[in-house]
Structures are given as structure tokens and as C-alpha cells.
Amino acid sequence: MRELTYLEAVREAMSQEMRENDDVFILGEDIGVYGGAFGVTRGMIEEFGPERIRNTPISEAAISGAAVGAALTGMRPILELQFSDFITIAMDNMVNQAAKIRYMYGGKGKVPMVLRTPAGSGTGAAAQHSQSLEAWMAHVPGLKVVQPSTAYDAKGLLKAAIDDDNPVIFYEHKLCYRTKSDVPEEPYSIPLGKADVKRQGTDVTIVATAIMVHKSLEAAAELEKQGISVEVIDPRTLVPLDEETIIESVKKTSRLVVVHEAVKRGGFGGEIASMIAESEAFDYLDAPIKRLGGKSVPIPYNPELEKSAVPGVEDIIAAVKETVNRQ
């Protein structure tokens, strides 16, 4: 099978959907000849033209609202926001409009749109271009939240998101863009709400998202050498959340470490931990649940400080050991 980068997989999913369905179009800043801030839409304007690869002014409030309006009237817009931090400017439309409309209207009307946006730190872009704000979105009823970690998942999940009749926030971690995996050429869909066991193990479960999936797999490989068998689960979508896969894994391993890049305080890891605490898996736990997340600090510019603000492979190894050694 061919390997694709995550970035190419996202582009391929969009191109295939656009060939299939004239209602699908993309809008966003600099997505035309520039190809988007990260190059995801590069070359697409040549194939689809400026009407469907629609360059917008720098107007996040207007373009997110326009996506809601277009979706409500029969189109399937994909909105690209250059950095997920700018969702703050689109927030009113996503939270007060997109998320609520179907319910408020008693099911009369739907908002099939996808907001795609790069998230996360690690590029030196500092505090206003490096945040992980997925927990905000997951908190709002009516929004689905996707966080793919691999190229394969990105392609399948994006197709599912575009085909979904609801507003979906699709977070692309910047450090995942250049990662590669085998990606089938034909279109395929990965259902939203289905976690993936990225690695089987018996001693401890790690639930990790986005770039932390890769770091956790690295940690797991190292821990295996030390005789600790780690299971790594990537929920892939926070809303809907595949509770069952996580519960079953914890029942098997009796230990849980949750890892995400977003600030730990108020982060989605707390949700996963309490979900387990409220489930039958609680009785199986042999150690307190451990949460790893970013420190409660804006992402600093200096590269060493930037790294230390979010969990690293060493932190994951230490957390797993602490959990496993707990009697």
C-alpha cells in the first residue's frame, strides 16, 4: 500500500469527497494559490476552481457564520481556520449557532459542516498560535469533536465528518502533518465514536490523543524493554466518545494513564478519568488513575520552555511506572 503523510491524507479525503458531491466546498483564508497556511489545500484550486476552493477575507466570524448558513440550506462546507486558536473568533457561530440550531428548531434543519483547524504546540509559534482547546468544544452539546493522530485515521475520519449531518470540529495536530502511514487510495470511512487500540498490552492502559498517541507509543516501546506491557488507546473522537473500548481495556489492565497535550486543568482527561470512575471498570482499578496534560501556562516561545510545557515521552514513562509500581 502507498504511504501518505497526514497532510496528504486530509487533502485526499477532501478531494475525493468534492469529486463525489458538488455540495462539498472549502472556504478559508489563503486556501487558494497559497494552498493554506500549512499547505493542506495546495493544488486544489487548480482542480476545483475558485468557486469551490473559496478564498475568504480574514474574517473568522463571517466565514464561520457563512458556513453555518450554507450548511443549513443544503451545502456541505468545510471551513479551514488557519490556527485553532482563531476558533475564539468563530466561537459565537460554532457555539451559539452551529451547535444549537438543529435542537432549537425541533429537528427541523441541520448543519452539516466541518471546521478543520491545526492545533497544538511544537513549532515555536508561541502562545496565540499553539493552543489545544478541544475540551472547550467537547463541552458544547451539538458539536462533534475529532482528533486524528495518523494519516490513515485522518483520511477515514474526515470522510465520516464530511458525510455527517452535524457540525464537526476536526483538529489536526501540526506535528502530525508530516507523519506517514499506509493509506488506501479508495475512499473509506472511519465511524465517529470508534476508538482504536494502537497497541495491545496487559499491564496498563494509556488513553492518548493526537500527538500524544505517538509519544505514548514511543514510551510503550521503551517500557516493554523494561518488562511493562502497555496498551495504547486512541479515542480518535472525543464526541462521540467510545467509552466501551476504554472501559474494556481498563478492566483488562487495571491501570489507567490519560495523556493529552491540552492543559490538564479542565482538560478532557478529567472527563475520561471520571467516566472510568463512574463505570464498572472502577472496581478493577489497582492504582489511582493518572492524568498527564499540559502545565497551566500559555505556550512559551523559547523551544526548551515550549517542550517542557507539555508532556514528553519521559513524563509518560514516569507516569506509567508510578502507576504500575503502586501497590
Added chain:
Amino acid sequence: MTQAVNLPPHVKETDLAGLYKQMWLIRYFEEKVDEFFAKGMIHGTTHLSVGQEASAVGAIAVLEEEDKITSTHRGHGHCIAKGAEVNPMMAELFGRTTGYCKGKGGSMHIADVASGNLGANGIVGGGFAIAAGAALTSQMKRAGYVVLCFFGDGASNEGSFHEAINLASIWKLPVVFICENNQYGMSGPVKDMTNIENIADRAESYGIPGKVVDGNDVFDVMNGVGEAVERARNGEGPSLIEAKTYRWKGHSKSDAKKYRTREEETEWRQKDPIERFRLILVNEGLLSEEDAENIRLEAKKEVEESVEFAINSPEPTLDDLMEDIFA
């Protein structure tokens, strides 16, 4: 030339050599940043304002020391013109503790609140309302200072532009909004992103004066902004100034500039604001050729020394990470 003698109040002929030096400081500073960025010694991203030196220097030249500015992601020039020193600026870009933001902000967030630089901004349109708020303080405390709000043509399409100018207008706040129209957002040409000839024309809908100046002519900028600053200081409220100019370089490091032509770039390079200023100074006998050359060399040397200062400055330690979050 008659322009040289036609100076706004508060600007004296004896100031002109200093302004000329500032322009060279900006040019050399940014060329160094470009160089060290290419070498991988400066990380993250930077946005250079080479070619736009006259609007930064001309606009700030008419301010008093206690006046304030808000700046943008393309803010090195504003910073230097407001009196920032190149040593801590360069150190900031190198992520060192001696930088203006102790290495935590980087290029996009340089600020020095005490000296009236209320900050660059990673959020396009982030400065509009902050400038209005700083002007509100001035009004409420009868402090007498004026706020100069820099922004790009692209930013004028953000909702915050309209909301903040309206607010400033109804409250008659002492703020001057200055658009540096360098013809493009990232890749979006201003003519495709707005349907009017001049951004300054928008002033009319807020009931404030709007004026277009030649952004490559430091005298024209000084006179236009000078008038607006006087108005603001006299309690007559805000103005909107548009300085037409051009950025010589790409938007940021990874810009192939596919959205514009070589011919266009060459045409604008011939309007080099620094060379234009030099010619006037020398032709009007305000500066000798020799003095002009010495000023240029001095600026060059200062910038070179700033690199040494930055490289020899300490990196922040992990103890610094959690400092400065709360006062």
C-alpha cells in the same frame, strides 16, 4: 522639494537624522532576522516589514513619549520606532532571558507596556479594541496621551475593526487607527478582499475623518498622522489613516509568493522609502552625504552587535516556565 520644510508640529528638522537612523535600524534588524532564521537559529515564525519602514517611523515620529501604540504580527518596525532597543529585541527572537518578553513571546508578541508599546499581536485584528481601551483610560484619567493603532489591510476585514472604530467614534476616544496597506493579507490581494478603493473610505460610515497617505514617503505619513494625532489630543476623537505601501518579502518564511508578479515587486522596490528619505535629506541640505552614510553604518553596527548580545545571553531555565502567569 518643499516637503522637507513642511513638518508637522513636534517634529523638528533636527529630529530627521534620528528618524533616518531608525529606518536603517529596522531594515538591518529584519535582514539579520531573515539571515538567522534561514540558519535555523531563530525559530517559530517571523514577519518582516522590509519596504514599509516609512509608515512605522513616520507615524510614530509625531507622537510624544507618553503616547502609546498597539502593533501587529509584523511589528519589528513599530517597536524600533517607538524607541525599543535592538539588543533586547534580538534577544527575544533568540528566545533569551534578556529579551523584551524574557524569551516567552518571540517575534509576534514583543511588548514593553511601560514605554507605551502595548504589544505586537499574533491575532489579526487583536489590537483594535485594545487601542480603544487604552484611549479610554487616557480619556477617563484625563491623561492626555494618544494611542496609535497599527493594522494591516487584511485586518480591516475582521469584525473587531468595525466594532472598535465605532466605539472609539461614539466615545470620541483619542486613538488614531493607521492601516499599513501593503497590498496583501497573506496571499489575498486587497482588491479581491474589499470592494472599495481605499480602506480609509470606511471612515465615513463611522463619522470620522479618513485619509490616504503615501506610505513610502515619511513626510506624507508624518503630516497625515500628525493631523490626526492633534485632533485626538484635542478631544475631537479618532481618525482612520491609510498608508499605501508594500512588503518586499513574503508573508513569512514559507511563502512562495505565487500570488504576485516579479514586475510588481520590482516596481515597488524602486520606491524604497529609505532611499527616498535620504535623497530629500541630502538634496535639501538637511544632512550631508557623509553623515547619511555614517548613520547607515552606525545602524548596521548596532544591529550586528545585537546579534552578539543575543547569542551571549542566557537561555531561560525551567524555573522560569511558570513565572509571570499572574501578577
